[in-house]
Amino acid sequence: MSGPSAWAPLRHRPFRALWLATVVANLAVWMQNIGAAWMMTELAASPLMVALVQTAMALPAFVLGMPSGVIADLMDKRRLLLITQGLALLSMILLCIPALVGNLGPVALLAYTFALGSASALSMSAWLACTIEHAPPGQTAAAIALGTVSPNIARVLGPALAGAIIARVGTPLLFVLVCACMASVIALLTRLGTTAPISRLPGERFFPAIVSGLRYVRHSPSLCRDLGKVAIFSTAGSALWALLPLIARERLGLAADGYGILLGCLGAGAVVAALRLPDMYRRHPLQRIVFAGGIAFAAVTLLSGVVTSLTLLGVLYVVGGMAWMAVNTTLMTVIQTSTALWVKARVGSIYLMLIMGGMAMGGVLWGLIAARLGVASALITAGLVIAAGTFLSLQKALHLGREEDFGPPTLTLRTQSVLDITPGKGRVCIEVSYHVAEPQRDEFILLAHAVGRIRRRNGACDWHLQRDLGHPGHYTERFIVDSWLTYRRQQERSTAADALQEERLQRFLAVPDQLARHYLIEQKTS
Template identity: 35%
Template sequence: MSPWAPLSERVFRTLWIASLAGNVGTWMQTVGAQWLVVGEPGAATWVSLVQTATMVPVLLLALPSGALADVVDRRLLLLGVQTALFGVGGVLTVLTVLGLVSPPVLLLFTFLLGVGQALTLPTWQAVIPEVVPREQLPAASALGAVNTNLARSAGPAVAGLLVAHTGSATVFALNAVSYGVFALALLFWKRPPRRMKAEHFASAVRAGGRYVRYSPVVLRILARVVLFVVPGAVVWGLLPLVAHQELHLGASGYGILLAALGVGAIAGALLMPRIRRRLSPNRLIALAGVAYGGALVVTALVPDELAVTAVLVVAGLAWMTLVSRMNATLQLFLPTWVRARGFGIYQVVFAGSQALGALLWGQVASLWGLDEAFLLAAAALLAGTVTILWWPVHEQDGADRSPAIFWAEPHIMLEPHLDEGPILVTAVYRVEPAKSAAFIEAMEAVRGSRQRTGASRWGLFQDGEEPGKYVEVYQVPTWEEHLRQHEGRMTGSDERAEERALALTDGPPEVTHLLPAHNND
C-alpha cells in the first residue's frame, strides 16, 4: 500500500492540510517564544520553561479532553477550540507589538495555547480512524508524522528568518492565522451523527483510565515512550542554548538546526513502510535509542555547526520512527469507544515526559553545563533502551478491535436506574476435570476483557462441594456501565477470548445480575 493512500480520502486530505498549517504555526510560535527569552538573565531556565509551559497543559488535561472527545461531537469540539486559540494568539500578537510581553506573561500565553493543544491532540487522533479505512491507519499515522515534521522543517526555518528581520510578533500573528485555517476546514466536514447515547463525563474519564490500566499492550507502549522521551527532551528543551552559546548562531541558524530535525523525521516517515516490514517494534526501539543517544553525544562533544546539523538529521529520523511506530500500534489496538481517551492518556504520558525532561535538563544545564546535560541524557537514553530485553512491546496486528455485540440482552424483573450500582454479575460454568487447567488459563483473557470494558473487580472461584463447578464474579460501577458492555464496548478479540473459554465448558453459563438491595417499606 502506498504511504500516500490516505490522502485520496477527501476529508482526511482537507483536514491534513489544515493541520499542517496549524503545526507550522505552532513551531513558528515555539521559535518566536524561545528566542524572545534567550537573552534574558537565567536564559537556560526561561527557555526550558517555555517548553514546559507548552507541555504541562497536555499533562493535566489530555485525559479529560480525551473523555470529552468521546462524549461530545468531535468536530464541534475541534471547531470551538481552534476559534478560541485564534483569539488567544491574536491578543499575544498585539501585546508583543506594544512591548508588553515579559517572560512571565509569555509563559502565561504559552500555557493557554498549550491548553488548546491539550484539547486538540487526542481529539484529532480519534478523528483519523473516522475518515480513513482501517487498513490505511498505519499509513495515516505515518502521514501524521510527515505533517508534524514538515512543519518542524519549514516552521522553524521560516520563523528564524522572520524573527531575525521582523521580530517575534510576526510569527505569533501567523500562528493565530493558522488556527483560523484549521477552523475553516472543519466547517466543511460533515460528520455522521452519533449512534450511541453519550456517556457521562466523569464516568467516561474513569472508564478510560480503567481500560488503559488493564491493557498490557498499552502499558508497554507508554513505558517505552517514557524511557525514550524523558532523556530525548534535552534536544527540544536546550537546542536554543546550543545554537546561541555553543555554536554562536542567530535565530536563522537555530531555525536551520530545527529544520534538520524535521528533515530527518520526514525521511523516517517516508521510509516507515519499509522499516515496518523489515524491523520488529523491539528492534526499531533499540536502533532508534542507539541512534538518538549517539546524536546527543556528538552534540555535546563536537561544537561544530555542520556536525551538529548532520546528527540532528539522524536524531529526527530516530525520534519520528519510534514515536510513529508507537502511535500506529496504539491506533490499531484501541477500540472506537475509548480511542480518544486512550490517546488522551498517551498524550499525558508523552507531554509529561517532555515537560519533565525539559525542566530536568534545564536544571542540569544550569548547574553543570550544557555538554554535561547532553551526555547525561545520552546515558539515560541508552540505559532505557537496554530495558527492551526485559520489557518488550507486544504488538498485536492481528487483533480484532471492531465492535462486537455478542451478549444477549439482560432480562430481569426489576428495572434499575441507569446510575444505580454497584452491579454484581455472576456466571456459573461447568467444566470437566480434565479441562479445568485450560479453562482457568482461558479465563485470564476473559478477565482482561471484563476489566477493560467496565468491571472494577473480578474473580473466578471453584465450588468446594462440586469440583467441576466454577463461578465467575465481577462488579460494575453502575447499571449503565454494564449495559455498555452489552451494547458496544466489547470487540471481536473479546468475543474470541470468551469463545475459547466457553469451548471448554459443558454448555453456556448461568448468568445472574445482582442489584443493590433497597428497603421498599
Template identity: 35%
Template sequence: MSDIPEPAAERSGSALSPFRHSIFRSVWIATLASSFGGMIQGVGAAWMMVALAASAQMVTLVQASITLPIVLLSLVAGALADAFDRRKLMIAAQVFMLVVSAMLAIAAYIDWVTPWLLLTFTFLIGCGAALNAPAWQASVGAMVPREDVPSAVTLNSMGFNLARSVGPALGGLIVAVAGAAAAFTINALSYIGLIGVLARWRPEREERLLPRERLGSAIMAGIRYVSMSPSINSTLVRGFVTGTGASAASALSPLIARDLIGGGPVTYGLLLGAFGVGAVAAALWSHRLRIAYSNELIVRFALAASALGMAICALSSSLTLTMAAMLLCGVGWVLVVSILNATVQMSAPRWVVARALSLYQMATFSGMAGGAWLWGYVTEGSGLATALLIAAAVQLGCIALGRWFRLPETEAMNLDLLGFPEPETVVPVQGRTGPVIVTIEYRIAEEDVFAFLAAMAERRQIRRRNGARRWSLLRDLSDPEIWLERYHSPTWTEYVRHNRRFTHDDAAIGERIRALHQGPGTPAVRRLIERTTGFPPDAIGPHPEEWAAPMTDQGRLS
C-alpha cells in the first residue's frame, strides 16, 4: 500500500461560499477589524519588551503569555461553550479583553509598564481569547451548513492572516511614530464593532430536553469522547508537534528583525506582514488543494514549506529574502491550521464539538507556548540561527509522524444526531433514578461470531465515548448462540443523554450487528434499575425510585 493517500473526492461548495450567509459575513468582517487591533497590539507588546532591554527569553515569553491561557483554560471554555449560550460567552470575552487592553494602554501612557507587568496584561488578554475561541469556532456550524464548514474555517484563518499581512507593518509604523501606548489604544477600540455585531445576532436556540451537565462532568465527557476518537487523536498529536515547530517563526521574529537583518519595529512589522501575505494566499488556494489532494498530502506540503522558510530565515541577512522565507512560513502555517481545525470540527458531533476544538487548541497551543520558551532558551544558549534550524527539523519530523498519525478524510461522515425518544416505563422513574442497567440480547450463528465480535468492538468504543459505563459482552454457556450486551448509566437522565448522543455513523454499526442477529424480531432490550434489599414494605413509600440507588459498594459504578 502506498504511503501517500489517493486524492480525495471532489468537495462541494467554494472557497467563498460561506459569505453567502449574512451572519457569518458580518461576524467575519467585525472579527477582521478586531484582528487588526490584535496584530497592532502584538507588535506593540513585543517591541516594547525589546525596548525595555529584556532578555531573549523575556521577548519570546510575550508569545507564550498569550498562548499559555489557551492551554490552561480551553477545556473549561469548551465545556462552557457546549453548555451555555455561545453568543453571550463571546460577548463576555470581548468585553473583558476591551477592559484589559484599555488598562494596558493607560499603564503605557503613564509609563508604568515593566516586563512582568506587560506579560501580566498579555496573559489576561490571552485568557479572554481562550474563553472566546471555542465558542466562536463551534458557532461556525450554526452560521453555515456542514458542507461550507471547511471553507468557513479557512476563511477565518484567512481573515486573521489578512490582518496579519497589513496589521504588523501598520503596527510597526504606529509604534515608531506614536509609541506602544497608541497601539494598545487601537486594540481596545477594535473590540467595539464585534461586540455590537454579536449583541444584534439572534441565533436559533436548540431545545434543551435534558438538564445541563455539571461543569466537571461535561469536561470529563469531552475528554472521554476525544480520547476514544482515533481521527481526533491523530489531529491532536500533529497539532502539538506543528505548534512546537511553527512557534519559532512568530516568537523569534523580533530578534530576526533586530539581530539577523539589523532593522527596527518597521522591519519587524514587514516580516510579520510577509507571513500574513503567505497565509492569505494559502487560504485562497486551499479550496482547490482540498479538491485535488488528501488532507494528509496538503499538510505534508505545508510542513515542508514552513521548514524551508525557517531554514532560509536562519541563513539570510537580506530583508527581501527573509520576507520571502516568512511568506513560505505563512503558507505552511495557515494550511496546516485550517486543515487540522476543520478535521476536528468535521469529526465531532455538535454536542461535543466545542470541547473537541478546545482539546485541539490545548494541544496546538501547548506546543506553541512550550516552543516559544524552548526557542528562546536555545537562542540564548546556541544562537538564533541554530534555534531556527532546529525548529525547521521539528517541522520535517511532523511530516514523518503522518505515517502513524494520518489525518482522516471527513467529508463522508454523517454526525447528525439520530434523536432518541425517552422510553415509557411501567415502573415510575425520575431523572435521578438509578443506577440504570441495560441489557441487549442477540442470537448469533456460530459462523458469524468473528464478524459479530469485530462489530461489537466498535460498538464498545461508541458506547463508552458516549458515556456508558462498565460495558461488557456475555455469552450464554447453555446456549452458545445467545450473547448479551450490558452497560450501566448512573441515572435515568444519563441513560437518555447517552442514547441521544448517537449519530448516523454510529447507527451504521448497530445495523451491522442487527443484520447478524438470527432471532425473531429485533434484539430484546431490557432496562433495569438496581434495587437494594432490607426495607419493610411500609417503609418504601409511594416513590420507589427514591431508594433505588445501592447502599453498599457492591454494584456501585466505577
C-alpha cells in the first residue's frame, strides 16, 4: 500500500513554517535542560538533586496538562503560543541574570527551570493541535511523525551545541543563546495565521470543558488502554533520561561535551525511527512495532548499568533512541488519529500530562533508588521493569484511526424544538423508540451500547437502554444532557464515524426518525 513520504507535509508552506518554529523552540528547551542538569552537577552532586532537574521541567506538564489542552481547544492557538513563548523568554532572562553574575544556587536553578517548564507545558497541547490542523489532507500520520522529529533534531543538535558551548564559554552564556532562540520562535510565530476553533455555538466555559475532555476519554475504552500504556512506559523509561548525567560524569568520567554526545546518539536514533515510521506502519502491525521498541529500550536501559565503553554506549543509545521513538510516536499517532477534532487538544494534553508526569515522578523514583542502591543497580532494575511492563500492557491490538475521526463534524442537526429554549433552562432527556425482531436482538443491543458510548463521550451525562416488558421487541433509548445547548453541542461534535454508527442503529427505529424521538426538559419549581 503506497502513501505519502515522511517529508511530504513540508511541501505545505504553513506546516513548514510551524515545523521550523517547533525545531527552534525544542532546541532552546533542550539546551536549557542540558545546561541546567550539568550546572546542577557542579552546584550539588547528589543524584536526587540532579534527577530533580528533569522533574522540575516535566512536573508542570503533569499539573498544567489538562488546563493547557482546554485553553488550546477554546482559543486561537497562535495567540496562545505567542503568550507562552513570551513567558518562557521572560523565565530564561530571569535565570540568565544570576547565572551571569555567579549568584545562582541549586534551589533557584530548580525554580527557574520549573518556571520555564510551566510556560512550555501551557504550549505543548497547542503545538500538537497546530501540527495536525496544518497537516495537508491525507498526510496526518506523516505530519505527526515529523512533529516528533523536530524535538529529536533538537535532541541531536541541542546536546552537542550545549556541550560544546559549556566546555568553551560556560553555562551562563549558553543560557543567553537560549534566550535568543526563544526570541526567534516568537518572530516565526508571528507569520502564522490564526487557528481559532470554528463553531456555530457559544464556546464552552473552562471547567465544563475540562469535564467534557475527561468524559470523552472515560467513555473511549481504546483511548484509556493506549493512555495507560503511555503512563507505564514513560514512568519506567524515565530512568535512563534522569540518570544520564550521572552515567556520563560518574561511570564514564566525561565532561559536558561527552554528556552531549550521549544525548545526541539518543536523538539521532529517534530521528531515524521517526522518518521510517510512516513506512513501517504500512508494513508491520502497530502492536509489533511497540512491542519491539519496548523490549529494545528495556535492553538498552539495563545494559547502561553494565557497559562502560563510550563507543558501545553510543551505539546502544542510537538503538535506544529508535526504540523510544517507535513506542511513543506510535502510541501518540494512534491516540491522535482516534480522537475527534473538537477535543483533540484536550486528549493531547492528557497524553502529554501522562508522559511528562511519568517522567517527573520517574525522575524522583529512580533518583531515590540510585541514591540508595547506586546508578548501575537502578538502571538494571529499570530495564527489568520496562520489559515486564511491555509484556503486560500489550494485550490488545493497536489501530490507526480513520481520517474522518479527526475531521470537521459531518452530522447535521436534525432536531428542532418548537420551544425557544434558553441554554440554562434545565436538563434535557431524549427518548428514542426501537422495534427489534428477535433474530436481530443481539446485534441491536451491541450496536445500541456502542452508540451509547458515543453519546456519553460527546456530552450525555447519563444513558440507558430499556426493554418494554409488555411489548416484546420494543426498546427505548434514554439519554440525558445538562441543557439544550449541550445537546446541540453533542450533535455538532459527531464525526463521520459516529454518524455511521448512528445510521446503522436507525434501521431499528419503531417509526420515522422525528416521530421516534421525544424531547423532555426538566421542569423546575418557579
